[in-house]
Amino acid sequence: MALITLVYEETNQTIRIKGSQFTEQIKTKWEEINCNTSVFRYKIDNIEERIVDQKYLLQLNPDRLTKRRTPEQIANICQPFDKNKFNFTKISKEEILFKLKEDNNDDNHIIVVNVSPITRYHTLLCPSVDKCLPQVVTKGSLKLAIDLLLVAEDRDLRIAFNSLCALASVNHLHYHLFIERNTLPVETVQCKPLKGPLHCIKDYPAPAFCFEITKKSPKIDEIYRLIEYFLQKSIAHNIFVTRGECVDEENLNEVSYRFLMWPRKxxxxxxxxxxxxxxxxxxxxxxxxHSRDAFNNLASENLEKELRKWSIENFEDLCEQAKSLY
Structure with a gap:
């Protein structure tokens, strides 16, 4: 696992990431930008939230509907980077929380605020930002994201990725970082083994593949094998990495994380x-x-119906094909 250092651009101060210090640094810097600049398209203060059926988390954020940047038009999941479109080389210095430096790697990784945040402290990890890579997971960026999560050691930190054709807004490589105190359904839902390190979640309206990762076994190669398969088959996908209940009994005494990957329409x-x-x-x-009425009235059946709507139809067949990779 790589050692990662935070670098503050304005002072060139460096801090070696250790434990929850990372999320505390995000919170502090995010609050500074929120209070002292006008880079956000809207302010997020006290978000109203509701738990539906002791399971689904709803948060009311109407400004994200009307005030965010118009998303880029996307035609396929490997669409080339277009320097004429919005990308993270065009942001202001005020939007940068800090840079990340990996030992023995000179790439310029940055963490920036999401100017149209879903929630407080919503930030973006932009790996190798100067290389202008499209929104396609690379093995190097995958390792960086997982290393960051494992080094931070904070239960509230989550990392997410939307592929092209899976609601990615910007075609420039980036991951979402969230700091959220609530437990989410996918962190406790049961998993069943498929083959080797590959699992899938059970009894959930949106079927997904799952890998269990720990500091001893981050499973970068195994995970990237499935990502490459999705790219070859042009399968749109969403990724969510989070602390969760143990999947493999061998990891009962380890701090484990769930790497969840949804194939989708x-x-x-x-x-x-x-x-x-x-x-x-x-x-x-x-x-x-996005709306008060929906926030007040949405029920589990509404939410689950929408999740099923976007779930891939041949998941069982895809499971059989994925098994051949392991």
């Missing part, structure tokens, strides 16, 4: 902004809701 074209969109957070059971 393509959302090619501009996002359809309704009561909520189904991207990674929603698939995890966490819904950013």
């Amino acid at each position: 393509s959302s090619s074209g501009v996002k359809q902004l309704l009561a909520f969109n189904v991207a990674t957070c929603e698939l995890s059971g966490w819904f950013a809701v």
Whole structure:
């Protein structure tokens, strides 16, 4: 696991990441930007939230519907980077929380605020930002994201990724970082083994593959094998990495994380902004809701119906194909 250092651009101060210090640094810097600049498209203060059936988390965020940047039009999951479109080389210095430096790696990784945040402290990890890579997971960026999560050692930190045609808004490689105190359904739902390190979640409206990762076994190669398969088959996908209940008995005494990957129907074209969109957070059971009426009245059956709507239809067949990779 790589050692990771935070670098503050304005002072060139460096801090070696250790434990929950990372999330505390995000919170502190995020609050500074929120209070002292005008980079956010809207302010997030006290978000109203509701738990539906002791399971699904709803948070009311109407400004995200009307004030966010218009998402880029996406035609396929390997669409090339376009320097003429919005990308993270065009952001202001005020939006950068800090840079990340890996030992023995000169790539320029940055962590920036999401100027249209889903929730407080919503930030973006932009790996190798100067290389102008499209929104396609690379093995190097996957390792960086997982290393960051394992080094931070904070139960509230989650990492998410939306592929192109899976509601990614910007075609420039980035991961979402969230700090959320609530337990989410996918962190406790049961998993069943498929083959080797590959599992899938059971009895959940949106079927997903699951890998259990620990500091001793981050499973970068195994996970990337499935990602490559999805890319080869043009399968849109959403990824969510979070602390969760143990999947393999051999890890009972380890701090374990769930790497969840949803194959889904393509959302090619501009996002359809309704009561909520189904991207990674929603698939995890966490819904950013755009209207007061929907927030007050949505029930489990409404939420689960929408999750099923975007779930891939041949998941059982895909499970059989995925087994051949392990």
